[in-house]
Amino acid sequence: xxxxxxxxxxxxxxxxxxxxxxxxxxxxxxxxxxxxxxxxxxxxxxxxxxxxxxxxxxxxxxxxxxxxxxxxxxxxxxxxxxxxxxxxxxxxxxxxxxxxxxxxxxxxxxxxxxxxxxxxxxxxxxxxxxxxxxxxxxxxxxxxxxxxxxxxxxxxxxxxxxxxxxxxxxxxxxxxxxxxxxxxxxxxxxxxxxxxxxxxxxxxxxxxxxxxxxxxxxxxxxxxxxxxxxxxxxxxxxxxxxxxxxxxxxxxxxxxxxxxxxxxxxxxxxxxxxxxxxxxxxxxxxxxxxxxxxxxxxxxxxxxxxxxxxxxxxxxxxxxxxxxxxxxxxxxxxxxxxxxxxxxxxxxxxxxxxxxxxxxxxxxxxxxxxxxxxxxxxxxxxxxxxxxxxxxxxxxxxxxxxxxxxx
Amino acid sequence: xxxxxxxxxxxxxxxxxxxxxxxxxxxxxxxxxxxxxxxxxxxxxxxxxxxxxxxxxxxxxxxxxxxxxxxxxxxxxxxxxxxxxxxxxxxxxxxxxxxxxxxxxxxxxxxxxxxxxxxxxxxxxxxxxxxxxxxxxxxxxxxxxxxxxxxxxxxxxxxxxxxxxxxxxxxxxxxxxxxxxxxxxxxxxxxxxxxxxxxxxxxxxxxxxxxxxxxxxxxxxxxxxxxxxxxxxx
Ligand SMILES: Nc1ncnc2c1ncn2[C@@H]1O[C@H](COP(=O)(O)OP(=O)(O)OP(=O)(O)O)[C@@H](O)[C@H]1O
Ligand SMILES: [Mg+2]
Numbered sequence: 150x151x152x153x154x155x156x157x158x159x160x161x162x163x164x165x166x167x168x169x170x171x172x173x174x175x176x177x178x179x180x181x182x183x184x185x186x187x188x189x190x191x192x193x194x195x196x197x198x199x200x201x202x203x204x205x206x207x208x209x210x211x212x213x214x215x216x217x218x219x220x221x222x223x224x225x226x227x228x229x230x231x232x233x234x235x236x237x238x239x240x241x242x243x244x245x246x247x248x249x250x251x252x253x254x255x256x257x258x259x260x261x262x263x264x265x266x267x268x269x270x271x272x273x274x275x276x277x278x279x280x281x282x283x284x285x286x287x288x289x290x291x292x293x294x295x296x297x298x299x300x301x302x303x304x305x306x307x308x309x310x311x312x313x314x315x316x317x318x319x320x321x322x323x324x325x326x327x328x329x330x331x332x333x334x335x336x337x338x339x340x341x342x343x344x345x346x347x348x349x350x351x352x353x354x355x356x357x358x359x360x361x362x363x364x365x366x367x368x369x370x371x372x373x374x375x376x377x378x379x380x381x382x383x384x385x386x387x388x389x390x391x392x393x394x395x396x397x398x399x400x401x402x403x404x405x406x407x408x409x410x411x412x413x414x415x416x417x418x419x420x421x422x423x424x425x426x427x428x429x430x431x432x433x434x435x436x437x438x439x440x441x442x443x444x445x446x447x448x449x450x451x452x453x454x455x456x457x458x459x460x461x462x463x464x465x466x467x468x469x470x471x472x473x474x475x476x477x478x479x480x481x482x483x484x485x486x487x488x489x490x491x492x493x494x495x496x497x498x499x500x501x502x503x504x505x506x507x508x509x510x511x512x513x514x515x516x517x518x519x520x521x522x523x524x525x526x527x528x529x530x531x532x533x534x535x536x537x538x539x540x541x542x543x544x545x546x547x548x549x550x551x552x553x554x555x556x
Numbered sequence: 557x558x559x560x561x562x563x564x565x566x567x568x569x570x571x572x573x574x575x576x577x578x579x580x581x582x583x584x585x586x587x588x589x590x591x592x593x594x595x596x597x598x599x600x601x602x603x604x605x606x607x608x609x610x611x612x613x614x615x616x617x618x619x620x621x622x623x624x625x626x627x628x629x630x631x632x633x634x635x636x637x638x639x640x641x642x643x644x645x646x647x648x649x650x651x652x653x654x655x656x657x658x659x660x661x662x663x664x665x666x667x668x669x670x671x672x673x674x675x676x677x678x679x680x681x682x683x684x685x686x687x688x689x690x691x692x693x694x695x696x697x698x699x700x701x702x703x704x705x706x707x708x709x710x711x712x713x714x715x716x717x718x719x720x721x722x723x724x725x726x727x728x729x730x731x732x733x734x735x736x737x738x739x740x741x742x743x744x745x746x747x748x749x750x751x752x753x754x755x756x757x758x759x760x761x762x763x764x765x766x767x768x769x770x771x772x773x774x775x776x777x778x779x780x781x782x783x784x785x786x787x788x789x790x
Pocket of ligand 2: 605606607727
């Protein structure tokens with residue numbers, strides 16, 4: 150019965166209630182949408198990061214990544230790769246030779262990460278070849294020359310273009326400095342500027358020759374999985390298989406990606422919470438007005454025997470109904486918007502330059518994960534309960550004799 | 557020997573409203589009200605009628621003295637206990653703002669019994685009976701604001717009576733009503749007093765209402781100056 154009265158009380162002053170409900174709905178619409186936007190952005194970034202940069206899991210000799218020491222390679226890499234390929238949930242495995250080097254043109258020189266890969270196998274694990282803006286990803290035979298593929302950002306910094314020669318300075322297996330000349334055959338463009346500027350790709354067999362590496366030399370093994378959610382489990386399995394190797398997951402390899410996937414969503418959830426907090430003041434104000442307007446009625450209720458507990462409950466329920474109606478409207482509006490823009494995407498080309506520098510793509514597909522609704526419900530109920538306390542206290546502190554006396 | 561039929565006993569009741577100038581609204585009232593009485597409290601404006609009724613109803617605490625309801629001193633009760641005491645023992649009719657605007661006539665009449673947590677059959681039977689007495693069956697599903705002032709007060713009386721309280725307190729129940737509505741309301745109160753032996757205590761300024769009372773207590777400046785029975789007027 151109290152709930153029944155409370156619900157009808159919400160609609161007593163329709164205009165006043167609708168104003169707050171609209172405020173809540175619009176505020177949350179904005180909040181939830183930006184949450185979905187951030188999440189879509191993060192998720193996309195994580196996906197493309199994994200599929201171009203890190204793979205899901207990477208194996209190295211434990212100290213290799215400290216200074217990319219060529220001596221610290223993976224022993225019996227073929228056996229390692231074969232065993233990983235057998236694991237369920239593994240989509241592809243590839244290896245590469247990774248080392249730091251310098252590259253120079255007549256204009257400039259830059260430090261780079263040189264990746265010696267087998268293009269065919271590498272393409273099974275990485276989508277990088279899809280991001281080529283010029284040339285090819287080792288698909289065309291160049292005769293005797295050593296081909297190299299670099300990022301657009303690096304090409305610009307070096308003032309070089311397709312078919313030009315790049316001189317690369319590196320330390321060979323025995324620590325001696327050597328030089329090699331490469332022909333620029335492909336330029337890729339990734340959203341991640343840092344990657345763009347540093348990652349250069351050459352054929353493994355060329356690098357092996359230049360560096361005079363032993364046969365089967367591999368510094369890094371990358372693993373791509375069917376499902377990103379399986380990362381931790383399979384990482385554990387692999388780590389158990391190869392206790393002497395360092396086994397890292399994408400989020401450990403790229404703190405940037407970890408931030409995208411976790412922190413960003415947490416942050417936008419806090420943003421939603423702050424909007425709710427601001428709305429709380431509107432709710433408190435409205436409910437206080439509702440209580441003050443009904444001083445005599447509440448006095449009458451107290452007089453005829455409706456106890457403080459019930460009156461308190463009534464005001465709390467009124468606040469909850471009011472807030473939940475607004476929140477539900479906001480949530481439905483957000484879901485509709487996210488559903489629509491989740492398929493068509495939000496085009497950010499106008500600000501794409503800046504966005505790229507942060508490692509984001511131009512088109513964002515907002516998304517809401519199913520876990521959001523309960524989190525959101527808990528927040529709304531918390532805020533509503535909090536907002537109801539003050540008006541409800543006001544109501545039960547009314548004195549019946551004074552409240553019923555006519556002014 | 558005490559008369560066990562006494563419902564309300566007031567002992568040396570005083571009420572002073574504190575303020576910059578303290579107001580002595582009630583100054584030593586001793587009164588007894590028996591079961592089934594139909595009593596009017598009268599007197600000039602400001603003589604303390606509302607103050608007295610509020611103390612009897614446990615809405616306000618006396619500064620001095622005692623209010624005994626069937627020998628229970630209600631000034632000893634905590635505010636929470638008092639709400640409960642009112643719920644189970646006293647019916648209230650105010651001058652206005654009696655009804656809950658968001659509930660229908662029927663729901664308003666049932667309200668006190670709902671608060672008491674009575675079972676649905678009992679509530680429905682009682683409400684149906686009262687609607688019949690009111691002659692407002694056709695209006696049972698509408699909200700109070702669509703009723704005339706007189707009809708609203710009749711519903712308020714029905715609501716107060718529904719739970720069969722020990723007595724009903726009515727502070728100027730007819731003050732906002734025209735003469736016809738006043739007569740109808742008084743008739744309803746009298747009928748219920750007669751048929752259900754419900755004790756009524758009401759304040760009024762209206763001579764016609766006083767004429768219907770069986771006993772008239774006159775207050776002046778916070779004191780009882782006259783207390784007389786009168787024959788029922790036919
Ligand atoms: N809350 C209060 N604070 C201070 N003084 C009050 C308060 N309530 C009533 N009074 C004073 O107490 C006195 C008695 O008031 P009360 O309302 O009981 O009179 P009444 O007989 O009901 O008058 P009326 O016929 O106008 O309703 C008056 O002088 C009034 O001004
Ligand atoms: Mg009065």
